[in-house]
Amino acid sequence: MALQLSVGLLFGIIVGLVIAFVLLKMANTNHRMKTEYDERQQLIRGKGYMYGFYTILFYEVIMMILDLAEVNFPIEHYTIHFVGVIFGCTVLCIYCLWNDVYWGLNNNKKKYSVIIVVCIILNLLPIIGQAANGTLVQDGKIGLTTLNIFVIIMMAAIGVAAVIKKLVKRDSSEEE
Amino acid sequence: MKNLRLKSARAALDLSQDDLAKACGVSRQTISAIEKGDYNPTINLCIAICKTLNKTLDELFWEE
Numbered sequence: 473m474a475l476q477l478s479v480g481l482l483f484g485i486i487v488g489l490v491i492a493f494v495l496l497k498m499a500n501t502n503h504r505m506k507t508e509y510d511e512r513q514q515l516i517r518g519k520g521y522m523y524g525f526y527t528i529l530f531y532e533v534i535m536m537i538l539d540l541a542e543v544n545f546p547i548e549h550y551t552i553h554f555v556g557v558i559f560g561c562t563v564l565c566i567y568c569l570w571n572d573v574y575w576g577l578n579n580n581k582k583k584y585s586v587i588i589v590v591c592i593i594l595n596l597l598p599i600i601g602q603a604a605n606g607t608l609v610q611d612g613k614i615g616l617t618t619l620n621i622f623v624i625i626m627m628a629a630i631g632v633a634a635v636i637k638k639l640v641k642r643d644s645s646e647e648e
Numbered sequence: 649m650k651n652l653r654l655k656s657a658r659a660a661l662d663l664s665q666d667d668l669a670k671a672c673g674v675s676r677q678t679i680s681a682i683e684k685g686d687y688n689p690t691i692n693l694c695i696a697i698c699k700t701l702n703k704t705l706d707e708l709f710w711e712e
Binding site: 510511512513572573575577 | 673674675677678681687689690692693
């Protein structure tokens with residue numbers, strides 16, 4: 473069963489990467505997969521990656537300590553590390569959003585927005601499906617759907633950050 | 649320190665921040681940050697800006 477789950481996960485990740493490759497090529501204005509950034513954006517994004525890395529590091533240490541203390545979480549053990557990756561990505565995205573370096577030079581914002589909405593729907597479907605069937609929580613723990621839940625939380629956090637940024641944005645208007 | 653010379657040179661050519669950014673291959677926010685003095689551009693970007701605005705490095709970036 474564990475082998476089947478691992479193979480299934482690996483297959484899912486490969487399919488996801490292929491879909492991401494195609495979508496990125498379509499969503500970028502010059503039809504290149506790689507998003508291009510200018511020198512200031514690269515500099516700030518570098519700091520963002522640093523903070524994301526520290527977040528994952530801190531999270532893993534905390535989780536290790538809690539594991540040693542035999543603290544149980546309502547999620548399956550194999551999803552714990554991925555949740556840390558999602559936290560790191562969230563920190564990177566919010567830092568980039570806050571410093572106006574989230575969008576690259578060749579990103580088509582409208583197409584990316586459509587992709588983000590599709591991602592939200594794709595992540596919501598298994599949660600709603602399992603909640604409707606009453607299989608979301610089994611033996612007091614949430615299984616693989618944990619990943620969908622945390623991706624939705626990440627996207628919600630990024631969305632809230634984007635709205636706040638828009639509200640407090642004063643210094644990047646053309647007039648200044 | 650704000651770079652008012654860059655701002656006035658850009659305005660003199662009737663270019664928006666977005667126009668200058670596209671001509672130099674950077675984002676509009678980067679041009680905005682340079683004008684506000686929030687970001688020190690590399691020499692390559694300084695040259696690209698100078699060429700676009702038909703100015704010398706001294707005219708736009710040298711502080712007296």
